Amino acid sequence: MSQHRNEVPSGPTDPTASVPDVRDLSSGTGQQLPELPEATVARLPEYLRALHHFAEAGHETVSSEALASAAGVNSAKLRKDLSHLGSYGTRGVGYDVVVLVGQIESVLGLTHRRAVALVGIGNLGHALAGYGGFASRGFRIAALLDADPGRVGERINGLAVRHIDDLEAVMEEHRINIAVIATPVQAAQSVAERLVAAGVTSILNFAPCVLTVPDGVDVRKVDLAVELQILSFHEHRKASAASSPNGSALAERRRAEEPVSS
Amino acid sequence: MSQHRNEVPSGPTDPTASVPDVRDLSSGTGQQLPELPEATVARLPEYLRALHHFAEAGHETVSSEALASAAGVNSAKLRKDLSHLGSYGTRGVGYDVVVLVGQIESVLGLTHRRAVALVGIGNLGHALAGYGGFASRGFRIAALLDADPGRVGERINGLAVRHIDDLEAVMEEHRINIAVIATPVQAAQSVAERLVAAGVTSILNFAPCVLTVPDGVDVRKVDLAVELQILSFHEHRKASAASSPNGSALAERRRAEEPVSS
């Protein structure tokens, strides 16, 4: 989904190589860019959310144990993750909440609110357009686009739906790099191609299909039915596990079932 | 999120141990339960979706290369994943589409349609209740619940919204094991507890919080803002990478930004 760079920052004869530095300072712009494992990146937003809770509760510091518990991970993993950002904790005390919030926001690129375009204002698109969680967590929905002329002009949270024909103009106007695709599956690939051509480099895809995009474009996919199917596997396993040791007919007793119509 | 069992199916003196069997037949009910890596489980729904496309296009067989491409993975990974289900391909030919669909559906527990309860019929809940993708992929939304008396009785796709006070009765009535939480974050934990007490063992959580549930209950979380924040990290990194080698001021030129109001 996203490419990894396994380059070693400094060669064996580099005079700085003897000083281990957890940060990759290769950018040289004063903006440090740590080399972050993907698994760590995926957890940072959860830490950030938990930290905001501690901040609202008036905590000035938080221990790795408390923060990890609030984020649903173990403390060793949390400390390992945070160590990739550098050292921002104090032994015997914990982490300064405000400092850590700032550090994570900085690493995630959330110091500035990012403009997002939402394409496909149907059932789900409507819900996403009205979702307050984006605004409070670093994003601004800057454009709504739909192919149905009947929906063009409709206002959601004060923002008017534009026709998909205006996609290129709208993206240019707002300088949008991130788009959410909530169109029918048939339209998703061609919409993605137009978005990329218009400068989008990150896509969140709700359509149940694989998008083909050029290198350098990141795609994340959310498929609601897939999530349920994964849960179904675990349901199935739990039911079988309960039935097998003693052959109990009570297995899956609570499972509601009916033939699949295919 | 879900516990792993690392038990070896048979001991060193087990007479069957000399015959390697990819399937864990410990269930003894004739229902084979392969020991499946979580990463594999998470990809099976994607293979299933791709297989349905091939079936609709009239293909009777499909090669690992073609199926992997349609699912967005490489063919080695696909073959490794499918090998955990047993051997269902034919060398020189590929996989029988219909057979493989049946095998994956069987492993995922999708041979019977599963009843799902949806709690929280707000913005997002409405969209989920109207989403056709659940019905076509193995699920039936059997109950809608909300705490707002003003919403009770409203019908979505012919199903009436029930009051949350009736949660226990509704879950018992439909024998529901899987629930989707789309409530405000403040309500999510207590709703989860009531669902678990009423027999739910799998939860798909859209509320931006960590749910605490007993062992044996599986929770999957979908957080839309988290997905965007992960994309934001990659946007940030791409912009920095573009600027650092030559110090170009054009870096992040396209990034729309404004101060975060916190």
Place this chain on the structure above:
DNA sequence: TAGATTGTTAATCGATTAACAATC
């Protein structure tokens, strides 16, 4: 100083991948 807690180490575990023998 004593207690608390971080940052890091090292062992372990799970997932990915290329390559190729097996075999249709």
Place this chain on the structure above:
DNA sequence: TAGATTGTTAATCGATTAACAATC
């Protein structure tokens, strides 16, 4: 038989975790 493609091996990589020395 020749060509195609699977199933498996083995090497590699990345992620997790417990433990504890460092240190506030």
